[in-house]
Amino acid sequence: MQVGGSGVLKRLGKSSILVTDIANQFWCERQMEFNYLYGKKYTKFMERGKQMHEALQDEVYVPLTIEPVTYEDLMYKIAYENYRSLLSLKDKGICRELRIYGSINGYKLSGQIDEMKIVEGKAKVIERKTTDANRKLTEVYSRPHLVQVKLYRKMLGDIKAKRYTHENFTKIYGLTKNGLSDVFKRELQAMGVRDELINPYSISEKMFNEIYALPELSDRVEVVYVDRFSGKQISSTEIEYNENEIMDSVAYAMKFWNGERESAPVVEAENWKCRFCKFFGNECKAWWTGK
Numbered sequence: 001m002q003v004g005g006s007g008v009l010k011r012l013g014k015s016s017i018l019v020t021d022i023a024n025q026f027w028c029e030r031q032m033e034f035n036y037l038y039g040k041k042y043t044k045f046m047e048r049g050k051q052m053h054e055a056l057q058d059e060v061y062v063p064l065t066i067e068p069v070t071y072e073d074l075m076y077k078i079a080y081e082n083y084r085s086l087l088s089l090k091d092k093g094i095c096r097e098l099r100i101y102g103s104i105n106g107y108k109l110s111g112q113i114d115e116m117k118i119v120e121g122k123a124k125v126i127e128r129k130t131t132d133a134n135r136k137l138t139e140v141y142s143r144p145h146l147v148q149v150k151l152y153r154k155m156l157g158d159i160k161a162k163r164y165t166h167e168n169f170t171k172i173y174g175l176t177k178n179g180l181s182d183v184f185k186r187e188l189q190a191m192g193v194r195d196e197l198i199n200p201y202s203i204s205e206k207m208f209n210e211i212y213a214l215p216e217l218s219d220r221v222e223v224v225y226v227d228r229f230s231g232k233q234i235s236s237t238e239i240e241y242n243e244n245e246i247m248d249s250v251a252y253a254m255k256f257w258n259g260e261r262e263s264a265p266v267v268e269a270e271n272w273k274c275r276f277c278k279f280f281g282n283e284c285k286a287w288w289t290g291k
Protein backbone atom coordinates (compact mmCIF):
# COMPACT_ATOMS: atom_id res chain seq x y z
CA MET A 1 0.00 0.00 0.00
CA GLN A 2 1.27 3.45 -0.82
CA VAL A 3 1.35 6.30 1.66
CA GLY A 4 -0.55 9.32 0.38
CA GLY A 5 0.05 13.09 0.43
CA SER A 6 1.80 14.47 3.46
CA GLY A 7 2.18 10.83 4.58
CA VAL A 8 5.21 10.59 2.30
CA LEU A 9 6.83 13.65 3.89
CA LYS A 10 6.13 12.24 7.34
CA ARG A 11 7.55 8.86 6.43
CA LEU A 12 10.75 10.57 5.27
CA GLY A 13 10.89 12.79 8.36
CA LYS A 14 10.34 15.99 6.40
CA SER A 15 8.02 18.98 6.61
CA SER A 16 8.68 20.46 3.18
CA ILE A 17 10.13 19.59 -0.20
CA LEU A 18 13.50 20.95 -1.26
CA VAL A 19 14.30 21.91 -4.82
CA THR A 20 17.27 19.54 -4.60
CA ASP A 21 14.87 16.68 -3.69
CA ILE A 22 13.04 17.21 -6.96
CA ALA A 23 16.32 17.58 -8.86
CA ASN A 24 17.65 14.35 -7.32
CA GLN A 25 14.51 12.52 -8.43
CA PHE A 26 15.91 12.99 -11.93
CA TRP A 27 19.12 11.16 -11.00
CA CYS A 28 17.59 8.31 -9.05
CA GLU A 29 14.34 8.85 -7.20
CA ARG A 30 14.82 5.79 -5.07
CA GLN A 31 18.25 7.00 -3.99
CA MET A 32 16.74 10.35 -3.00
CA GLU A 33 14.15 8.53 -0.91
CA PHE A 34 16.69 6.16 0.65
CA ASN A 35 18.95 9.06 1.59
CA TYR A 36 16.17 10.23 3.89
CA LEU A 37 15.28 6.78 5.12
CA TYR A 38 18.76 5.42 5.71
CA GLY A 39 20.86 8.52 6.19
CA LYS A 40 22.95 10.67 4.00
CA LYS A 41 26.66 10.29 4.32
CA TYR A 42 28.44 13.59 4.51
CA THR A 43 31.24 12.92 2.07
CA LYS A 44 34.43 14.87 1.83
CA PHE A 45 33.36 15.97 -1.65
CA MET A 46 30.19 17.50 -0.28
CA GLU A 47 32.23 19.31 2.38
CA ARG A 48 34.56 20.69 -0.30
CA GLY A 49 31.56 21.84 -2.36
CA LYS A 50 30.11 23.56 0.69
CA GLN A 51 33.38 25.38 1.43
CA MET A 52 33.53 26.60 -2.15
CA HIS A 53 29.98 27.91 -1.97
CA GLU A 54 30.76 29.74 1.26
CA ALA A 55 33.89 31.29 -0.24
CA LEU A 56 31.92 32.47 -3.27
CA GLN A 57 29.25 33.96 -1.05
CA ASP A 58 31.89 35.87 0.93
CA GLU A 59 33.12 37.49 -2.27
CA VAL A 60 29.80 39.28 -2.59
CA TYR A 61 28.73 40.14 0.93
CA VAL A 62 29.42 39.26 4.53
CA PRO A 63 26.75 37.01 6.04
CA LEU A 64 25.13 37.87 9.35
CA THR A 65 27.27 36.26 12.03
CA ILE A 66 24.79 36.44 14.92
CA GLU A 67 23.77 33.00 16.13
CA PRO A 68 20.00 32.48 15.99
CA VAL A 69 18.36 31.22 19.19
CA THR A 70 14.70 30.95 18.18
CA TYR A 71 12.99 29.82 14.98
CA GLU A 72 12.12 33.47 14.33
CA ASP A 73 15.79 34.46 14.77
CA LEU A 74 16.72 31.90 12.14
CA MET A 75 14.05 33.07 9.71
CA TYR A 76 15.15 36.65 10.37
CA LYS A 77 18.75 35.76 9.59
CA ILE A 78 17.76 34.10 6.31
CA ALA A 79 15.53 37.01 5.26
CA TYR A 80 18.16 39.58 6.23
CA GLU A 81 20.89 37.79 4.29
CA ASN A 82 18.56 37.43 1.31
CA TYR A 83 17.70 41.10 1.45
CA ARG A 84 21.40 42.04 1.51
CA SER A 85 22.08 39.63 -1.28
CA LEU A 86 19.33 41.14 -3.43
CA LEU A 87 20.72 44.61 -2.76
CA SER A 88 24.07 43.38 -4.03
CA LEU A 89 22.34 42.15 -7.19
CA LYS A 90 20.96 45.65 -7.65
CA ASP A 91 24.27 47.41 -6.90
CA LYS A 92 26.86 45.05 -8.35
CA GLY A 93 24.82 43.03 -10.81
CA ILE A 94 25.50 39.75 -9.01
CA CYS A 95 24.32 37.93 -5.91
CA ARG A 96 24.99 34.52 -4.45
CA GLU A 97 23.32 31.99 -2.17
CA LEU A 98 19.78 33.30 -2.25
CA ARG A 99 17.20 31.28 -0.32
CA ILE A 100 13.98 30.96 -2.25
CA TYR A 101 10.52 29.92 -1.09
CA GLY A 102 7.44 28.79 -2.89
CA SER A 103 4.62 26.35 -2.96
CA ILE A 104 3.82 23.42 -5.15
CA ASN A 105 0.53 21.49 -5.07
CA GLY A 106 0.04 22.81 -1.53
CA TYR A 107 3.47 21.64 -0.32
CA LYS A 108 6.10 23.99 1.04
CA LEU A 109 8.99 24.23 -1.38
CA SER A 110 12.34 25.87 -0.72
CA GLY A 111 15.80 26.01 -2.16
CA GLN A 112 18.95 28.02 -2.46
CA ILE A 113 19.88 29.71 -5.71
CA ASP A 114 23.64 29.67 -6.20
CA GLU A 115 23.93 32.80 -8.25
CA MET A 116 21.96 35.49 -10.03
CA LYS A 117 23.44 37.92 -12.46
CA ILE A 118 22.11 40.83 -14.43
CA VAL A 119 22.82 40.01 -18.05
CA GLU A 120 21.63 42.39 -20.76
CA GLY A 121 19.31 44.02 -18.24
CA LYS A 122 17.67 40.76 -17.19
CA ALA A 123 18.10 38.69 -14.02
CA LYS A 124 19.58 35.32 -14.90
CA VAL A 125 19.65 32.24 -12.64
CA ILE A 126 22.88 30.25 -12.52
CA GLU A 127 23.59 26.99 -10.72
CA ARG A 128 27.17 26.02 -9.91
CA LYS A 129 28.18 22.40 -9.61
CA THR A 130 31.49 21.06 -8.43
CA THR A 131 32.69 18.05 -10.36
CA ASP A 132 35.81 16.26 -11.59
CA ALA A 133 37.66 17.86 -14.46
CA ASN A 134 37.65 14.60 -16.44
CA ARG A 135 34.02 13.67 -15.94
CA LYS A 136 31.94 13.54 -19.10
CA LEU A 137 29.13 16.05 -18.85
CA THR A 138 26.42 14.01 -20.52
CA GLU A 139 22.69 14.73 -20.76
CA VAL A 140 22.04 12.15 -18.02
CA TYR A 141 24.57 13.81 -15.72
CA SER A 142 23.24 17.33 -16.30
CA ARG A 143 19.53 16.43 -16.20
CA PRO A 144 18.99 16.96 -12.43
CA HIS A 145 21.04 20.17 -12.48
CA LEU A 146 18.90 21.59 -15.26
CA VAL A 147 15.70 20.64 -13.42
CA GLN A 148 17.09 22.43 -10.37
CA VAL A 149 17.97 25.67 -12.15
CA LYS A 150 14.66 25.70 -14.06
CA LEU A 151 12.72 25.21 -10.84
CA TYR A 152 14.49 28.18 -9.23
CA ARG A 153 13.58 30.26 -12.25
CA LYS A 154 9.96 29.12 -11.92
CA MET A 155 9.85 29.99 -8.19
CA LEU A 156 11.29 33.45 -8.84
CA GLY A 157 8.73 33.96 -11.59
CA ASP A 158 5.94 32.95 -9.19
CA ILE A 159 7.06 35.55 -6.65
CA LYS A 160 7.57 38.28 -9.22
CA ALA A 161 4.10 37.63 -10.65
CA LYS A 162 2.75 37.54 -7.06
CA ARG A 163 1.46 34.02 -7.40
CA TYR A 164 3.46 33.46 -4.21
CA THR A 165 3.55 36.56 -2.03
CA HIS A 166 4.99 37.83 1.22
CA GLU A 167 1.56 37.23 2.76
CA ASN A 168 1.65 33.57 1.64
CA PHE A 169 5.17 33.21 3.00
CA THR A 170 4.53 34.75 6.43
CA LYS A 171 1.33 32.77 6.84
CA ILE A 172 2.88 29.44 5.87
CA TYR A 173 5.98 29.99 8.01
CA GLY A 174 4.07 31.61 10.89
CA LEU A 175 6.07 34.85 10.86
CA THR A 176 4.79 37.84 12.80
CA LYS A 177 6.37 40.93 14.30
CA ASN A 178 7.31 38.90 17.37
CA GLY A 179 9.43 35.98 18.36
CA LEU A 180 13.01 37.30 18.17
CA SER A 181 15.14 36.48 21.18
CA ASP A 182 16.37 39.39 23.27
CA VAL A 183 19.99 38.61 22.57
CA PHE A 184 19.36 38.53 18.81
CA LYS A 185 17.47 41.83 18.97
CA ARG A 186 20.27 43.46 20.95
CA GLU A 187 22.85 42.33 18.42
CA LEU A 188 20.77 43.74 15.55
CA GLN A 189 20.44 47.04 17.41
CA ALA A 190 24.20 47.06 17.98
CA MET A 191 24.67 46.58 14.24
CA GLY A 192 22.59 49.71 13.67
CA VAL A 193 19.53 47.96 12.15
CA ARG A 194 16.55 50.30 12.37
CA ASP A 195 13.99 49.39 15.07
CA GLU A 196 11.11 49.02 12.61
CA LEU A 197 13.11 46.36 10.76
CA ILE A 198 13.90 44.30 13.85
CA ASN A 199 11.18 41.71 13.37
CA PRO A 200 10.83 38.73 11.00
CA TYR A 201 7.69 40.06 9.29
CA SER A 202 9.18 43.39 8.21
CA ILE A 203 12.57 42.09 7.12
CA SER A 204 10.97 39.36 5.02
CA GLU A 205 8.70 42.00 3.50
CA LYS A 206 11.84 43.89 2.44
CA MET A 207 13.19 40.71 0.89
CA PHE A 208 9.97 40.03 -1.04
CA ASN A 209 9.77 43.65 -2.20
CA GLU A 210 13.26 43.29 -3.69
CA ILE A 211 12.19 40.18 -5.60
CA TYR A 212 8.99 41.85 -6.84
CA ALA A 213 11.14 44.73 -8.08
CA LEU A 214 13.75 42.59 -9.86
CA PRO A 215 14.35 43.36 -13.51
CA GLU A 216 12.66 41.02 -15.97
CA LEU A 217 13.83 37.44 -15.47
CA SER A 218 16.03 36.07 -18.21
CA ASP A 219 14.66 33.19 -20.25
CA ARG A 220 18.14 31.67 -20.30
CA VAL A 221 19.26 29.56 -17.33
CA GLU A 222 22.76 28.24 -16.86
CA VAL A 223 24.61 25.47 -15.05
CA VAL A 224 28.31 26.14 -14.53
CA TYR A 225 30.62 23.20 -13.81
CA VAL A 226 33.57 23.92 -11.57
CA ASP A 227 36.51 21.65 -10.82
CA ARG A 228 36.20 20.40 -7.27
CA PHE A 229 39.89 20.82 -6.50
CA SER A 230 41.02 23.92 -8.36
CA GLY A 231 37.69 25.78 -8.26
CA LYS A 232 38.16 26.64 -11.94
CA GLN A 233 35.27 26.61 -14.37
CA ILE A 234 35.33 23.52 -16.61
CA SER A 235 32.30 24.17 -18.75
CA SER A 236 28.76 25.44 -18.69
CA THR A 237 25.40 24.49 -20.12
CA GLU A 238 22.91 27.19 -20.96
CA ILE A 239 19.37 26.49 -22.04
CA GLU A 240 16.18 28.31 -22.87
CA TYR A 241 13.72 28.27 -19.96
CA ASN A 242 10.33 26.84 -20.78
CA GLU A 243 7.68 26.86 -18.08
CA ASN A 244 5.63 23.99 -19.55
CA GLU A 245 8.67 21.79 -19.61
CA ILE A 246 9.51 22.31 -15.93
CA MET A 247 5.87 21.90 -14.95
CA ASP A 248 5.84 18.51 -16.72
CA SER A 249 8.90 17.45 -14.74
CA VAL A 250 7.33 18.70 -11.51
CA ALA A 251 4.05 16.90 -12.25
CA TYR A 252 5.97 13.65 -12.65
CA ALA A 253 7.96 14.26 -9.45
CA MET A 254 4.88 15.17 -7.43
CA LYS A 255 3.27 11.80 -8.12
CA PHE A 256 5.84 10.37 -5.73
CA TRP A 257 5.21 13.02 -3.04
CA ASN A 258 1.46 12.59 -3.41
CA GLY A 259 1.85 8.89 -2.76
CA GLU A 260 0.41 8.06 -6.20
CA ARG A 261 3.38 5.83 -6.98
CA GLU A 262 6.38 4.33 -5.27
CA SER A 263 9.85 5.74 -5.85
CA ALA A 264 11.31 4.69 -9.19
CA PRO A 265 14.74 3.06 -9.42
CA VAL A 266 16.90 4.03 -12.38
CA VAL A 267 15.95 2.66 -15.79
CA GLU A 268 17.98 -0.22 -17.20
CA ALA A 269 19.97 2.00 -19.58
CA GLU A 270 21.17 4.01 -16.58
CA ASN A 271 21.79 1.22 -14.12
CA TRP A 272 25.52 1.97 -14.26
CA LYS A 273 24.64 4.63 -11.67
CA CYS A 274 24.04 1.82 -9.16
CA ARG A 275 27.77 1.04 -9.04
CA PHE A 276 28.30 4.43 -7.41
CA CYS A 277 25.39 4.12 -5.01
CA LYS A 278 25.85 3.17 -1.37
CA PHE A 279 22.45 1.44 -1.28
CA PHE A 280 23.32 -0.93 -4.13
CA GLY A 281 22.95 -4.52 -2.94
CA ASN A 282 22.13 -3.30 0.56
CA GLU A 283 18.83 -1.46 0.94
CA CYS A 284 18.28 -1.41 -2.84
CA LYS A 285 18.24 -4.58 -4.88
CA ALA A 286 16.49 -3.14 -7.96
CA TRP A 287 19.43 -3.97 -10.25
CA TRP A 288 21.39 -6.21 -7.91
CA THR A 289 22.20 -9.60 -9.37
CA GLY A 290 23.88 -10.89 -6.25
CA LYS A 291 27.43 -10.68 -7.58
Ligand code: SF4
Nearest residue numbers: 028031265274277284
Ligand atom coordinates in the same frame (compact mmCIF):
# COMPACT_ATOMS: atom_id res chain seq x y z
S1 SF4 B 1 21.12 1.04 -6.33
FE1 SF4 B 1 20.60 2.03 -8.28
S2 SF4 B 1 18.36 2.01 -8.39
FE2 SF4 B 1 18.96 1.56 -6.28
S3 SF4 B 1 18.93 3.52 -5.24
FE3 SF4 B 1 21.00 3.23 -5.95
S4 SF4 B 1 21.11 4.18 -7.96
FE4 SF4 B 1 18.98 3.92 -7.45
